[in-house]
Amino acid sequence: xxxxxxxxxxxxxxxxxxxxxxxxxxAKMAGGDLxxxxxxxxxxxxxxxxxxxxxxxxRGAQAVVINYGHNLAEAEETARRVEAKGAxxxxxxxxxxxxxDCKKIAAAAAPFGRIDALFNNAGQTTFxxxxxxxxxxxxxxxxxxxxxxxxxxxMVRACRALxxxxxxxxxxxxxxxxxxxxxxxxxxxxxxxxxxxVTMTLSLARALAPKIxxxxxxxxxxxxxxxxxxNPPEVVDRIxxxxxxxxxxxxxxxxxxxxxxxxxxxxxASRHVTGETLLADAGSHLGRASLAMR
Numbered sequence: 583x584x585x586x587x588x589x590x591x592x593x594x595x596x597x598x599x600x601x602x603x604x605x606x607x608x609a610k611m612a613g614g615d616l617x618x619x620x621x622x623x624x625x626x627x628x629x630x631x632x633x634x635x636x637x638x639x640x641r642g643a644q645a646v647v648i649n650y651g652h653n654l655a656e657a658e659e660t661a662r663r664v665e666a667k668g669a670x671x672x673x674x675x676x677x678x679x680x681x682x683d684c685k686k687i688a689a690a691a692a693p694f695g696r697i698d699a700l701f702n703n704a705g706q707t708t709f710x711x712x713x714x715x716x717x718x719x720x721x722x723x724x725x726x727x728x729x730x731x732x733x734x735x736x737m738v739r740a741c742r743a744l745x746x747x748x749x750x751x752x753x754x755x756x757x758x759x760x761x762x763x764x765x766x767x768x769x770x771x772x773x774x775x776x777x778x779x780v781t782m783t784l785s786l787a788r789a790l791a792p793k794i795x796x797x798x799x800x801x802x803x804x805x806x807x808x809x810x811x812x813n814p815p816e817v818v819d820r821i822x823x824x825x826x827x828x829x830x831x832x833x834x835x836x837x838x839x840x841x842x843x844x845x846x847x848x849x850x851a852s853r854h855v856t857g858e859t860l861l862a863d864a865g866s867h868l869g870r871a872s873l874a875m876r
Contacts, residue, residue, distance in 0.1 A: 615849050617642035620694040620748075622687065624649040624678050624737060625704030627656035629806040630757065630844070633837035634701050635660050637845045639667035647672045647690045649704065678704045678733030679725075681740070688740040696748040699848035700741050702734040703757045707772040709813065723771045730775035731782060738786060738796070746793040753848035756783050756798040760863045763800060764870040776800075780859055787857030795856040797847040802863025805834045830865035 627650035650657035661671035676683030710717035745752025761767025762776030803825035
């Protein structure tokens with residue numbers, strides 16, 4: 583079992599020292615750009631959140647706080663993978679729609695004195711035909727907004743002091759969606775919430791500069807069990823095949839395909855990037871509705 587603070591290994595440090603002696607310099611340059619980072623990932627027990635946590639650990643992070651909502655076993659598996667890459671893993675249960683839980687998640691990073699990167703990845707949806715206005719309720723809207731928009735705001739607020747405490751500007755990445763800039767997606771409340779998250783990214787990028795950078799990533803289809811929660815297997819297969827067929831790159835993206843794009847936005851390579859919305863959808867947005875909201 584993983585307590586709030588996990589057990590670190592020396593695997594990454596050993597690898598880093600080996601490259602500093604001259605061998606594998608290319609691996610050092612590619613894999614150590616987050617050396618010593620303290621990272622917080624909400625919704626980190628599976629899917630894109632897990633892939634981001636692993637990517638950060640593999641690129642040198644010293645500690646990764648893994649937030650989960652309900653599935654402790656999945657969070658423990660993420661922690662195991664993070665620690666196998668040499669970072670310390672800390673698991674924190676919490677609902678980001680609850681402000682006290684957001685403060686609890688942020689507090690897990692407090693012993694390190696700072697947070698270098700916050701990934702607001704926790705998300706909520708319901709599956710409903712956009713044309714069926716009876717299929718969604720005010721409660722659906724309120725819960726989805728509470729997690730996808732209010733939750734992200736509350737996490738930034740809870741982490742602000744630690745994000746500002748590091749030697750470089752802290753970085754926030756909000757997981758929005760192509761739904762937020764094209765109006766497609768699992769339901770109208772979901773698409774609307776992700777559009778609101780894009781707008782909030784712009785607002786916070788202005789408000790929190792220069793001490794904190796705030797950006798958003800907008801994935802398209804991601805091949806995870808998430809789609810299976812609201813659809814039968816044959817529908818999931820059809821969605822997967824359709825996503826690949828309709829994207830210019832002709833692929834259905836996996837979490838691992840997209841984690842690098844998300845992590846780029848907290849890396850030193852993006853140090854002059856803030857208020858940006860990165861569309862990472864294999865090109866599926868091309869030819870869709872106007873992207874004036876970007």
